[in-house]
Amino acid sequence: MTYIKTVLPRKLLTASISGSLFAILFGLFFPGSFGSEINSIKEYMWSFSATVPFYLMYSFPVILVYGTVTSVISDFLSGLITKNRLKRMEPYLSAVFHFLFGFVLQWISLVAAILFFVTDRILGKKKNRYTWSHGLKSLIIPFLIWILFMGIIWIMDFIRDGGDHIVY
Secondary structure, three states, X not given: OHHHHHHHHHHHHHHHHHHHHHXXXXXXXXXXXXXXXXXXXXXXXXXXXXXXXXXXHHHHHHHHHHHXXXXXXXXXXXXXXXXXXXXXXXXXXXXXXXXXXXXHHOHHHHHHHHHHHHHHHHHHHOOOOOOXXXXXXXXXXXXXXXXXHHHHHHHHXXXXXXXXXXXX
16 A cells, blocks of 8 residues: 555656656657658757657657556566565666566667656655655646647747738
């Protein structure tokens, strides 16, 4: 019962942070996914801004559900295997399970699994106990990232050709 009260909220927070980071990093490294050719920094910034909300919409639900469930399973299995012996091996074994579960879609999901594992370990080192309030409030992070990038897209679109629509 304490596992549900303490670990699952941390896993929700982890999913919110790592899912948002994944979309931003994926947008930075693969901004031209929609077949557009990028020839300038302006086109790169436009493509980056346009792809982050797209990546976030499709990757975050998967990271939230699949990542959280498999992370709980990974931690449980590694704790079970190392119980009462070799306790210092638990983080390494957990990493192996995270990476195995993350290799489902090869390198794309493996990057998400690595982000999830690292974020979870950083949050787990904090002495704070995360509550359901923390976990549920953290779900606003991807939503705010999405709003931010949609706002950037709207502003860039308005600057590019919005002046044509202003009537005096």
